[in-house]
Structure formats: structure tokens, C-alpha cells
Amino acid sequence: MIGDIGRGGPWLQAGRVAFLVLYGVTLLTAGAWLLSNVRQIGPDSQAVVLRFEALQRIEHAGLLLAWPQPFERVVVLPAADRVIERRVTALLRSSQAQQADYGDALTSDTLAGSGYLLTGDAGVVQLDVRVFYKISDPYDYVLQGVHIAPALDRLVERAAVVVCASRDLDTILVARPELVSNDSDVVARRERMRGDLQQSINRSLIALKAAGSGLGIEIERVDVQSSLPDKAVSAFNAVLTSSQLAEQVIAGAQNDAARVTQSANQSADRTLQIAQASASERLAKARADTAAITSLATTLDSGTDPDILWRLYRDRIATIFAKAGSVTGIDPHEDAHLILQGVDNATTVKK
Numbered sequence: 001m002i003g004d005i006g007r008g009g010p011w012l013q014a015g016r017v018a019f020l021v022l023y024g025v026t027l028l029t030a031g032a033w034l035l036s037n038v039r040q041i042g043p044d045s046q047a048v049v050l051r052f053e054a055l056q057r058i059e060h061a062g063l064l065l066a067w068p069q070p071f072e073r074v075v076v077l078p079a080a081d082r083v084i085e086r087r088v089t090a091l092l093r094s095s096q097a098q099q100a101d102y103g104d105a106l107t108s109d110t111l112a113g114s115g116y117l118l119t120g121d122a123g124v125v126q127l128d129v130r131v132f133y134k135i136s137d138p139y140d141y142v143l144q145g146v147h148i149a150p151a152l153d154r155l156v157e158r159a160a161v162v163v164c165a166s167r168d169l170d171t172i173l174v175a176r177p178e179l180v181s182n183d184s185d186v187v188a189r190r191e192r193m194r195g196d197l198q199q200s201i202n203r204s205l206i207a208l209k210a211a212g213s214g215l216g217i218e219i220e221r222v223d224v225q226s227s228l229p230d231k232a233v234s235a236f237n238a239v240l241t242s243s244q245l246a247e248q249v250i251a252g253a254q255n256d257a258a259r260v261t262q263s264a265n266q267s268a269d270r271t272l273q274i275a276q277a278s279a280s281e282r283l284a285k286a287r288a289d290t291a292a293i294t295s296l297a298t299t300l301d302s303g304t305d306p307d308i309l310w311r312l313y314r315d316r317i318a319t320i321f322a323k324a325g326s327v328t329g330i331d332p333h334e335d336a337h338l339i340l341q342g343v344d345n346a347t348t349v350k351k
Contacts, residue, residue: 037066088156123169128225133217140216159200173226
């Protein structure tokens with residue numbers, strides 16, 4: 001066998017083949033290593049090239065040529081105009097607290113308040129927040145790395161606490177519609193809540209950037225879904241039902257009052273019309289009865305007929321004497337009376 005090796009036997013041939021295979025693998029590995037950072041960047045992505053962990057350049061869509069690691073490191077990120085969504089689960093009620101809600105009494109105050117925020121009027125509300133952000137500074141984004149998600153959650157939690165503490169319950173969700181149905185300011189503040197959350201988070205991001213710890217992101221939109229604790233929903237529903245029943249009773253009483261008022265107004269109108277008609281009739285009769293006297297007074301006041309009284313006297317005295325049984329004349333200068341005997345009653349006329 002030793003002679004076969006010396007004469008170029010199968011062992012030598014096997015060694016040569018192994019060497020060639022190892023050499024080829026080494027060349028392929030070296031080529032793959034040299035081309036490891038040569039890649040195609042998609043249109044919805046961007047790449048940050050770090051040379052010895054220092055920012056070298058930012059590449060956008062297209063073919064990227066970079067030195068292999070450890071000389072240069074390439075981090076592929078979403079494009080600057082791509083919106084990234086994140087749901088902040090830290091604001092939600094924990095699973096242990098949810099299980100305890102349907103079981104025995106809670107053993108921890110921290111667990112009891114898990115997932116709830118306190119409002120400005122001492123109310124309790126739960127927020128399900130989703131933030132949509134873009135990458136504004138790729139280098140800061142890469143530098144922060146895995147710390148971005150927890151830092152963003154903390155910023156959202158802080159903004160939610162501040163916004164809820166500055167509002168009452170009805171400016172966060174419709175908890176008591178019977179109190180705010182006609183208040184347009186409450187509705188407007190409820191609509192502005194998402195914008196206030198977005199502004200508060202962005203202000204915190206700007207403050208971090210100024211302190212040299214920027215996250216490299218900017219909030220584009222915030223979606224908020226608010227809700228009440230399960231045990232409070234039934235209480236609010238009971239209050240709402242009572243309020244609706246009270247409104248129905250009040251509406252019925254107002255209808256009855258309106259009906260009674262209408263009937264009273266109609267009765268008063270009829271009474272007034274009857275009184276006005278009776279007064280008009282009596283006034284007409286009084287004017288007719290006094291028409292002669294009124295005419296006589298007008299004539300006397302005007303002085304156009306000074307002998308009218310004597311003519312009336314002469315015209316009517318004959319009728320009076322005709323009704324008298326007998327007539328006795330007396331001296332007009334004496335203090336006596338003329339007694340006229342009528343059919344039924346005696347009539348005394350002073351002359």
C-alpha cells in the first residue's frame with residue numbers, strides 16, 4: 001500500500017480531488033462574502049450603509065454596492081413615504097386582569113387599574129391606540145434599533161395619560177348623551193382628541209431629538225378606540241334608561257299641559273268673545289236709549305237752538321196732563337208742589 005501511494009495511487013488522487021473541492025468551496029465562499037452586500041433595494045425600501053458602525057450613506061431603490069461585513073453593514077428599512085402601523089398593547093388591560101374580571105375579587109390594586117386611564121372628572125376610560133408613523137431619520141432609526149418599539153409605547157402612554165387627564169369623560173367618548181347632545185364644543189373636543197394625541201407624541205419625539213436620543217420617526221396619524229370598563233357599562237346603561245324614561249314622562253306631562261293650556265285658551269277666548277259681544281250689545285242699547293238726551297245736550301252746548309227746552313216741555317206736558325186724573329194750579333212763587341194723580345202711582349213734579 002505504501003508503494004501505491006508513492007506511485008500516485010488512489011489516496012493521492014483522492015487528496016488532490018479533496019484539495020480541488022476545498023479550493024473551489026473557498027473561492028465560492030470568498031465570492032459570496034465579497035458580494036454579500038450587493039443587493040437590489042425595492043421601491044418601498046431604503047438602505048443605510050454603515051462603515052465600521054458609522055453612517056456612510058443612505059441608498060434608495062436600485063442596485064446597492066457595498067463592502068462586505070465587517071467593513072460595511074447594510075440595514076434595509078421601509079422607505080421614507082411608507083407608513084408603519086403599531087398597536088400600543090401597553091394601554092390595554094392585561095390578560096390576568098381580564099381573567100380576574102370574570103373570577104374572584106382582584107387581589108392587587110395595580111391589577112385592578114390595569115389598562116385604565118383616569119379622566120379630568122375622576123372617570124375611568126380604556127383606550128385602544130394605533131399609531132401610524134414614517135421614518136424621518138434613517139440613521140437614528142438604525143441606531144435605536146430594538147429600542148424604538150418600547151420607547152414609542154412609553155411616549156404614547158404618556159401622551160394618553162396627559163390627554164385624558166385634561167378632559168372629562170364626555171369629551172373622550174359618548175358616555176352620557178343626555179348631557180352633551182346639544183353641546184357642540186364637547187363634540188368638537190372629542191373629534192380633536194386624535195390630533196391632540198398626535199401632537200403630544202410628536203412634541204416628545206422632537207424633545208428626544210434635541211437631547212440627542214431621537215428615534216428617527218414622525219407620527220402621521222393616531223387612531224383611538226375608547227371604551228368604558230365592563231362593569232361601568234351596565235351602570236351607564238341603567239342611567240341612560242332612567243333618563244330616557246324620565247324624558248318620556250316629561251314629554252307626556254308637557255303634552256298634557258299643552259292640551260290643557262290649549263283647552264283653557266279656547267275657553268277663555270269663548271268667554272272673552274261672549275263678554276265682548278254682550279258689552280257691545282249693551283253699549284249699543286245704552287247709546288240708543290241716550291241718543292235723544294245726547295242730541296239735546298249737543299244742541300244746548302252748541303247754542304244753535306236756545307228754545308228747544310220750552311218746545312220739548314210744551315210737546316210733552318200735554319201728554320203728561322192727559323194721563324193725570326186732575327190738575328190743581330198753584331202760585332209758582334210759593335214753595336209748593338204739583339201733585340199729578342196717575343193710574344198706578346202718584347207722580348210729583350216740582351214746578
